[in-house]
Every structure is written in structure tokens, then in C-alpha cells.
Amino acid sequence: MAKKRSTKALTRVQLTKEISRIDRELVKQMNQRAKFVGEVTSLTDGNAVVARNDELLLDSVIESGQGPLAEEALRATFRELTSACRALNKPERVAYLGPLYSYSYLATIERFGSSADLAPVATIAAVFEELNRGHADFGVVPLENSTDGRVVDTLGMFARMPVRICGEVQLRIHHNLLAKCPRDEIKEVYSKPQALSQCRDWLAKHLPAASTVEMTSTATAAQLAAEKPGAAAVASRLAATNYGLDLVAENIEDNQHNVTRFAVIGGDVAPRTGNDKTAVMFEIPHQPGSLSDVMAIFKREMLNMTWIESFPMAGGNSEYVFFIEMEGHQTDAKIERALRLLAKKTVRLEILGSYATAEPIGW
Numbered sequence: 001m002a003k004k005r006s007t008k009a010l011t012r013v014q015l016t017k018e019i020s021r022i023d024r025e026l027v028k029q030m031n032q033r034a035k036f037v038g039e040v041t042s043l044t045d046g047n048a049v050v051a052r053n054d055e056l057l058l059d060s061v062i063e064s065g066q067g068p069l070a071e072e073a074l075r076a077t078f079r080e081l082t083s084a085c086r087a088l089n090k091p092e093r094v095a096y097l098g099p100l101y102s103y104s105y106l107a108t109i110e111r112f113g114s115s116a117d118l119a120p121v122a123t124i125a126a127v128f129e130e131l132n133r134g135h136a137d138f139g140v141v142p143l144e145n146s147t148d149g150r151v152v153d154t155l156g157m158f159a160r161m162p163v164r165i166c167g168e169v170q171l172r173i174h175h176n177l178l179a180k181c182p183r184d185e186i187k188e189v190y191s192k193p194q195a196l197s198q199c200r201d202w203l204a205k206h207l208p209a210a211s212t213v214e215m216t217s218t219a220t221a222a223q224l225a226a227e228k229p230g231a232a233a234v235a236s237r238l239a240a241t242n243y244g245l246d247l248v249a250e251n252i253e254d255n256q257h258n259v260t261r262f263a264v265i266g267g268d269v270a271p272r273t274g275n276d277k278t279a280v281m282f283e284i285p286h287q288p289g290s291l292s293d294v295m296a297i298f299k300r301e302m303l304n305m306t307w308i309e310s311f312p313m314a315g316g317n318s319e320y321v322f323f324i325e326m327e328g329h330q331t332d333a334k335i336e337r338a339l340r341l342l343a344k345k346t347v348r349l350e351i352l353g354s355y356a357t358a359e360p361i362g363w
Helices: 012-043 047-063 071-087 103-112 124-132 152-160 193-198 200-206 218-227 237-243 290-300 333-345
Strands: 093-097 117-121 138-145 165-172 176-179 188-191 211-214 231-235 246-249 259-266 276-283 305-312 320-327 348-356
Touching (some): 093 124, 124 138, 152 305, 176 237, 188 193, 193 200, 193 211, 276 333
Antiparallel strands (some): 176 246, 305 320
């Protein structure tokens, strides 16, 4: 058997030919994958099964790599490949809080890839409405931020509409100061309220004379900064590229571990992976001890709660809805028992869904 030649022994021309050969083989294999995806889709209930398989297989595929490509580079490559394969059959329509190049947009393409049929809408409520009316297959909405906490609009919509969570995306949020002028010429800084809040210390220290102006999104802020003299935006690097802005300062968030978690809503119940979360929402009787009785169920079943929030019900009657997230899948025996007991102790109980725990990723 002939020994494999070391690449160090090849000439530049030989290396170029080898790269070209590998590229042709990659294209051949990608097209073969697309054909197999089409066959699987025709034998099942469409893209839903294929998408679940993609999610389950991705980690094992990434772990098989031995470098030199970084994990994030491999994930980005496979994300676009799987998205393109599914789009050949029926592009998934995904509603998200727009516009283009916002952080919600980044979270959406991280999950679905750019080959999906992406539908930007103006509000979180509109994302839910798109699903409720059957105009979208999935939606992506911000759920919580490690600096600012819960996103009230999202939790409120879960209380109003029968929409389920089937996944999550955890996005490391790196804010950047974008402008077409030097820092000392900046008079106004535009961004959405959460982004300005997450950079308030940096802005106070480095731009004390500049006024901050709240916008509906970071992308809208970037667009305005590209058009208005003396204006800057707090937004993503992608927004800088797409609106022709300079990176005046990078990573200006006060918390360097700033993460926003997005909920993927719609679709079917996600399969059990062994590293899952289950979210529920409930209303309890307005009487002493009601919450204590509910909390005792989680303790008795030894369920670890990863998040608990309360917010007032619509109508101003001083009653609250509770949102709880716990470790485990809703098909786990102890969670099934807990849900049966919760149904007896609550006035209303909504199982919002089970989904795989996601690791924070960066853009």
C-alpha cells in the first residue's frame, strides 16, 4: 500500500490541484446529502423529522472533527448546508423580531440558516400572531437576557396564545459602537433600550456628552447612523458591514458575559436528548399557601428549577401568572408525575414545551 504523501512535500501547483479535487468531492457529497434528505422527507412528515435529525446529529458530527477548523466555523458551515437541503423540499417560514441584521435575526439564522424563508415583523406580538394564523412554521423571540432579565412582552404572549416552545438559542451579545465619523464627533447614540442599558457604563465613561436615543431595534439604529452626521449606533458587527459603518469601538457591553436567550416557538414537541428543559406556565388560587403548595411538588419530585418568573395577569385584578423552567423532558417519569400534581393545585396549567439545552454561541 502506498504511503500517504505529506502536504509539506507538495509544490504550490500540486497543493492547488489537491484543493480543487477536494472541493469537487465536497460538492458531490453535498448534492448526495441533499438527495437523501429529499428521500427522507418524502417518507416522513416533511422537514420536521429532518430538522430534528439535523439537531441531534450536529453535535456528534462536530465532535468528530480534529481541526484545524474551529467549532463555530464548522457549525456555521453545517447550519447553511442543512438549511439549504431542507429548503429544496419546502422552505421553513420563520417569523422573527426584525428588521434584518438585528440580534433576533442573528439568532434566527443560527437556528434555521439563511435558506429558510425568513419573515421579519415589527413586534414580539406579531411573531406570535404569524404562528397563530398559520402564516409561519416557526418563530424566534427573545426570552431573557443575562443583564436585563426577562423579556416581559414574550412571557405575556405565552399567557395569551396557545404557542409552544420547541427549542432555544443562546446568543453571546457583543455590542459595538458604529458610525461614519470619529468618536469625538459623535453627538447622538442610537439603539434599542436594552442595548443602551447593557452599555450604559461604557457610554457614560467614553461619550459623556453624547445623548442616547432609543430605537425599535439595533438594525434600525445602524441604518440611521449611516444617514445622519454625528450619529452613532450600538449594534452588531454584521450591521456595520451591511450599512457601511466603521467599528469605532468593539465589545462595549458592560458585562462581557452578556447572553440573550431566544425561544424557538411553534413546531412539534422536541424529542428527548438527555439534556433538556421543560417550561410550564400556571395560575394558582389567590389564597394563602397556594404558591408554597406548588413549590413543594418540585421539591418532592427533586426537580431542579432553572428559572422562575411571575408577572401580573391582564385585567389588573392583582393576580399573577408564573413561568417556570426545569431540568428534564416532559416525558420523564418524575416530570409527568409533577405535572399531574400541578394540575390539581393550579387554576390553569400550560405545558409550554420541552427542548434541548443550548450552549451560548457567538457572532
